[in-house]
Amino acid sequence: MEAFLPAEEQAFQYVIGLIVAHELQPGDRMYEPELVQKMGMSRTPIRTALSRLVADGVLEKVHGQRGYQVPKLSLEDMEKVFTARQALEGMIAREAAIHRTELEVEELWKVNEREMDIVLSRKEATQLNELFHRKLVRMARNEYLERSFEALYLRSSLYIFYFGRFFLDGQSRE
Structure with missing residues (x-):
């Protein structure tokens, strides 16, 4: 991860990287606490990056369920x-x-x-x-x-x- 990027951008790019590498597949779920632990950063930039990914349609926040999901594609x-x-x-x-x-x-x-x-x-x-x-x-x-x-x-x-x-x-x- 490039150290000069703001933490939010690092988290955003990290998730995009998981998708590009096919480490996350459509329908897979990810959870904020796991990202906090893996990336060694606070929840705020990760939460902001995840919200941005939801707004851009890269992830979904399913009502009534924990975590975030890579959308099922059709x-x-x-x-x-x-x-x-x-x-x-x-x-x-x-x-x-x-x-x-x-x-x-x-x-x-x-x-x-x-x-x-x-x-x-x-x-x-x-x-x-x-x-x-x-x-x-x-x-x-x-x-x-x-x-x-x-x-x-x-x-x-x-x-x-x-x-x-x-x-x-x-x-x-x-």
């Missing part, structure tokens, strides 16, 4: 998530094209070239893909699109992490 939900993401990213790309700078375009090309030129581990692929999309959404210069993008991106990532060939067939290096 074809219907996947279709809704990617339809919404497609619509939003089309608008983001349009706005980014309008507001772009030459430096921003160069940065996107560099991220894209790096992604294509090297054999990526899951972590590297995930980081570069996220970097590319986040740069693009920032180029749109619209905080409402950016906020909407966050939840859709994270929820759609669950489908990619659990069902994407790159994450399933062993082509990537750990």
Whole structure:
């Protein structure tokens, strides 16, 4: 875990890492006290990170049950998530094209070239893909699109992490 990140972000990234590594599967439960013990940090940043993951659709808080759950994924939900993401990213790309700078375009090309030129581990692929999309959404210069993008991106990532060939067939290096 990167020490310079705030504790809340460390906890957030830790849970995302468990999902990317398939250490947590859809339907699996996690509990705040276990994370406190594993990460050696106080409850407050972990609780804040878990709340953020629930708000973004990466985890669910099931009423009447303790802990948090990785959502059970379905074809219907996947279709809704990617339809919404497609619509939003089309608008983001349009706005980014309008507001772009030459430096921003160069940065996107560099991220894209790096992604294509090297054999990526899951972590590297995930980081570069996220970097590319986040740069693009920032180029749109619209905080409402950016906020909407966050939840859709994270929820759609669950489908990619659990069902994407790159994450399933062993082509990537750990």
